[in-house]
Amino acid sequence: xxxxxxxxxxxxxxxxxxxxxxxxxxxxxxxxxxxxxxxxxxxxxxxxxxxxxxxxxxxxxxxxxxxxxxxxxxxxxxxxxxxxxxxxxxxxxxxxxxxxxxxxxxxxxxxxxxxxxxxxxxxxxxx
Amino acid sequence: xxxxxxxxxxxxxxxxxxxxxxxxxxxxxxxxxxxxxxxxxxxxxxxxxxxxxxxxxxxxxxxxxxxxxxxxxxxxxxxxxxxxxxxxxxxxxxxxxxxxxxxxxxxxxxxxxxxxxxxxxxxxxxx
Numbered sequence: 001x002x003x004x005x006x007x008x009x010x011x012x013x014x015x016x017x018x019x020x021x022x023x024x025x026x027x028x029x030x031x032x033x034x035x036x037x038x039x040x041x042x043x044x045x046x047x048x049x050x051x052x053x054x055x056x057x058x059x060x061x062x063x064x065x066x067x068x069x070x071x072x073x074x075x076x077x078x079x080x081x082x083x084x085x086x087x088x089x090x091x092x093x094x095x096x097x098x099x100x101x102x103x104x105x106x107x108x109x110x111x112x113x114x115x116x117x118x119x120x121x122x123x124x125x126x127x
Numbered sequence: 128x129x130x131x132x133x134x135x136x137x138x139x140x141x142x143x144x145x146x147x148x149x150x151x152x153x154x155x156x157x158x159x160x161x162x163x164x165x166x167x168x169x170x171x172x173x174x175x176x177x178x179x180x181x182x183x184x185x186x187x188x189x190x191x192x193x194x195x196x197x198x199x200x201x202x203x204x205x206x207x208x209x210x211x212x213x214x215x216x217x218x219x220x221x222x223x224x225x226x227x228x229x230x231x232x233x234x235x236x237x238x239x240x241x242x243x244x245x246x247x248x249x250x251x252x253x254x
Binding site for chain 2: 010012014015017018019021022023025026029032033036037040041044072074076077078079080081082085107108110111113115116117118119120121122123124125126
C-alpha cells in the first residue's frame with residue numbers, strides 16, 4: 001500500500017529557556033524551516049523539553065489536530081546528554097500513548113550531524 | 128606593531144553533562160577541530176560551563192600555561208539563553224581578572240551561525 005494521504009509534520013524540539021527571547025529564536029527558526037522544507041513537510045512547529053511551552057506532547061498533539069499523520073521530532077540539541085538520551089524519548093512515549101494512531105519518529109539530534117564540525121571550524125574563524 | 132609572536136588557542140565551551148559520554152563527545156570534537164584548524168590555532172581545547180571539568184577559567188589557564196597569548200572562546204550552544212547571555216561572559220570576566228596579560232575573545236555562539244538553518248533542514252530530511 002502506498003501512503004498517498006500521508007501528511008508530515010516536523011517538530012523542532014529545543015531545551016527551553018527562562019528567557020523569552022531565547023524561546024522566540026526557536027519559534028522563528030521553525031518558521032524559517034517551514035519555508036525551506038515546504039516541499040517535504042505540511043507544517044513545521046516548535047516545542048520545548050522544559051521551561052517553555054508547548055511541551056513535546058502538546059506540540060505533537062497540535063500537529064495531529066492540524067491534520068498530520070506523521071510527526072518527525074528533531075531534537076535541537078548538541079550533545080548526547082541525559083536530555084537527548086532519556087528525557088526526550090520519554091516525552092515521545094507519552095505522546096505515543098496519547099495518540100496511538102499517529103506515526104511519531106524521533107530523529108537524531110542536530111549535534112550528531114557530520115556537518116557540525118565544519119560549521120564549528122567556520123565559527124572559530126569568524127573573529 | 129605587528130603581532131609576530133601571537134599564539135592563538137581555541138577554547139570550545141560546552142554546557143557539560145553528568146553523562147561522561149556526552150563530555151567525551153566535546154573533547155573528541157575539540158581534537159577533530161585541532162586537525163581542521165591547525166593552520167590557524169596552535170591549540171584547540173574543551174571546557175565546560177558546569178557539571179564537568181575543566182571549567183572555563185581552568186581551560187583558559189591551561190591555554191595560557193601552554194603558551195597561548197590569545198584565546199578565542201567559542202560557545203558550543205544553540206540559543207541565546209541565560210548561559211550564553213550571562214553565565215559564559217561572567218566566567219570570561221573571572222579569567223580576565225586572573226590573567227590580565229592574556230587576550231581573551233568571546234566568539235558568537237554556534238547557534239547564531241547562518242549555516243545552522245541549512246544544517247537543520249538537512250537533518251530534518253535524514254529520516
